[in-house]
Amino acid sequence: MTEVPSLGERSNLSCSGGGSAGSFEIQINEQLIFSKLETGGFPYEDDVMHAIQSVSDGKPVEKITKSRPPCVIM
Numbered sequence: 001m002t003e004v005p006s007l008g009e010r011s012n013l014s015c016s017g018g019g020s021a022g023s024f025e026i027q028i029n030e031q032l033i034f035s036k037l038e039t040g041g042f043p044y045e046d047d048v049m050h051a052i053q054s055v056s057d058g059k060p061v062e063k064i065t066k067s068r069p070p071c072v073i074m
Contacts, residue, residue: 026064028055034064041067 017024017036024036026048033051034043047064055061 026051028052028061031061032063033061034067036067036070039065039067041070043067 012029016027022036024034024042025032026034026043028051034048036042043064044066047066051062051064
């Protein structure tokens, strides 16, 4: 299991998903860093962890642009 870095008292992380469009979004400090609707898949865990660590280190929020293909069940 990977430990998630702390964002500090003045930072926040939120994820939302579902709905009829199949959306999945991640925001840090109210800035969108990932959208399944934009990329067509889900983010890689390492990219999410890197984004959280960067903000924790005081760096600006960066958007995640890579994604893995969505899962298809036949």
